[in-house]
Amino acid sequence: MTTLDQQDIVHWADGALLTGEPTGWADVTNPATGEVTGRVALAGEADAAQVIAAAKRASKAWGTTSLARRTQVMFAFRELLNSRKDELAAIITAEHGKVHSDALGEIARGLEVVEFACGMSHLLKGGHSEEASTGVDVHSKRVPLGVVGIISPFNFPAMVPMWFFPVAIAAGNTVVLKPSEKDPSAANWLAALWQEAGLPDGVFNVLHGDKVAVDALLTSPDVASISFVGSTPIAEYVYETASRHGKRVQALGGAKNHMVVLPDADLDLAADSAVNAGYGSAGERCMAISVLVAVDPIGDELVARIADRTRTLLIGDGGRGATGEQKEADMGPLVTRAHRDRVSSFIDSGEAAGAKVVVDGRDVTARGGEQGFWLGPTLFDDVTPDMDIYTEEIFGPVLSVVRVKTYEEAVALVNANQYGNGTAVFTNDGGAARRFEADVEVGMIGVNVPVPVPVAYYSFGGWKRSLFGDTHAHGTEGVHFFTRGKVVTTRWIDPANRPAGGLELGFPRND
Numbered sequence: 001m002t003t004l005d006q007q008d009i010v011h012w013a014d015g016a017l018l019t020g021e022p023t024g025w026a027d028v029t030n031p032a033t034g035e036v037t038g039r040v041a042l043a044g045e046a047d048a049a050q051v052i053a054a055a056k057r058a059s060k061a062w063g064t065t066s067l068a069r070r071t072q073v074m075f076a077f078r079e080l081l082n083s084r085k086d087e088l089a090a091i092i093t094a095e096h097g098k099v100h101s102d103a104l105g106e107i108a109r110g111l112e113v114v115e116f117a118c119g120m121s122h123l124l125k126g127g128h129s130e131e132a133s134t135g136v137d138v139h140s141k142r143v144p145l146g147v148v149g150i151i152s153p154f155n156f157p158a159m160v161p162m163w164f165f166p167v168a169i170a171a172g173n174t175v176v177l178k179p180s181e182k183d184p185s186a187a188n189w190l191a192a193l194w195q196e197a198g199l200p201d202g203v204f205n206v207l208h209g210d211k212v213a214v215d216a217l218l219t220s221p222d223v224a225s226i227s228f229v230g231s232t233p234i235a236e237y238v239y240e241t242a243s244r245h246g247k248r249v250q251a252l253g254g255a256k257n258h259m260v261v262l263p264d265a266d267l268d269l270a271a272d273s274a275v276n277a278g279y280g281s282a283g284e285r286c287m288a289i290s291v292l293v294a295v296d297p298i299g300d301e302l303v304a305r306i307a308d309r310t311r312t313l314l315i316g317d318g319g320r321g322a323t324g325e326q327k328e329a330d331m332g333p334l335v336t337r338a339h340r341d342r343v344s345s346f347i348d349s350g351e352a353a354g355a356k357v358v359v360d361g362r363d364v365t366a367r368g369g370e371q372g373f374w375l376g377p378t379l380f381d382d383v384t385p386d387m388d389i390y391t392e393e394i395f396g397p398v399l400s401v402v403r404v405k406t407y408e409e410a411v412a413l414v415n416a417n418q419y420g421n422g423t424a425v426f427t428n429d430g431g432a433a434r435r436f437e438a439d440v441e442v443g444m445i446g447v448n449v450p451v452p453v454p455v456a457y458y459s460f461g462g463w464k465r466s467l468f469g470d471t472h473a474h475g476t477e478g479v480h481f482f483t484r485g486k487v488v489t490t491r492w493i494d495p496a497n498r499p500a501g502g503l504e505l506g507f508p509r510n511d
């Protein structure tokens, strides 16, 4: 029997905490202080089976609960989350490190999906054709899948799960969420909130853990689908493994997002945008701008403006300033010491490869604990596509400027990249923007918008090695992913018009 400490984070199944028999525990840290603040249970196969079984038991009843009742629960969840979002933001900051206002931003984008899912009754309406053949009607409907698995990354502990679970639940599915072991507490907080909103026990469950927990979801015959978000190698593994086990899969992977600045662009807007999108959330966003492509002749001027702005950023504990007694920091720490060291080693390697370090984040002075996982914003100029700071996803506050001579060279660079998540063009020329939109092989495009995350009623997803599977998250693609179609062909015998019966062995024709 496992004895729990107050700071232990365990699974949530059937509307209650479940300790199970963990195979181990992973430390959870506060990145701004470096302190271990808790430990999270790592599920073994038996624990995973227990959580999946809870979702399976609840599946039938929830899938047949009236649309009216499901909608009421969604609205209640929306209201509760909106009124208590500061609590959730504080949990995110304490385990992820992003500043409080940024954590509120991620919750706001998740809330959008909840609001979208409040309209599920409309989105689930099927089609109906009367008299498709003589005396025959046809109607279609979309029904829930059953138990759906969601596996999420560390960088958006609330928003990424919310890309999926509001739509999945409103469509009548039950959920097992496997959050990142680096910042697991947000998932349990959301689970308790669902209960308060009136969601029946077993509809929303949380399974904590690492590869063992993930593999259990990917291979369980009781899990119908997998929605994964994380790095590309794991996304590819998840896609292949879950597909092999007969599931539908959407697996969103990594990114290297290019922002192309054409010579006629507003350079102040471009510089502000590059700083916001490059260093917001310490660059730990899948839609962060990590490469800035400056088209001649604006490179020198643009780099100077970005550097000036970058030097003014305040780096510090994201929780301080949240209550207004102090200015909030612009950028928090990185998520773990190991990740900070990895990002820092990329700066070493870029410098060694000959890129010019314009602003060096390794010299950072931060407002926060001495043991915090600090790294300041770093700006590289004269980066070339053969350098590993260009080819690898760094996932930290490192912005690389690549100089090119022409628009064509810029587009070729974007399209040669293995990733195709997001991209942006900065220009005042509508024709050039329209051409860019057509030319780039990327899923989400911004025109003078550096982080073009689609609103909830559109769908989020990249191309190439940024997405395995063909269905993007939320919007109508999300509704499609979390439901399957049935088409019913009906004949009711009306003796007044047409008698039943008669033998006819040919293939049914319509007339």
Ligand code: NAD
Binding pocket: 151, 152, 153, 154, 155, 156, 160, 178, 179, 180, 181, 209, 210, 211, 214, 215, 229, 230, 231, 232, 234, 235, 252, 253, 254, 255, 285, 286, 393, 395, 421, 462, 466
């Ligand atoms: P990660 O791939 O390390 O982890 C993601 C999830 O997979 C976690 O729940 C983790 O526990 C699990 N996991 C890790 N290793 C595994 C393994 N060997 N087998 C099975 N499961 C495993 O990603 P991360 O570091 O948490 O998140 C950052 C990455 O996520 C970046 O690459 C970023 O671009 C990507 N991301 C992409 C999007 C998108 O929309 N495309 C959004 C957010 C983050």
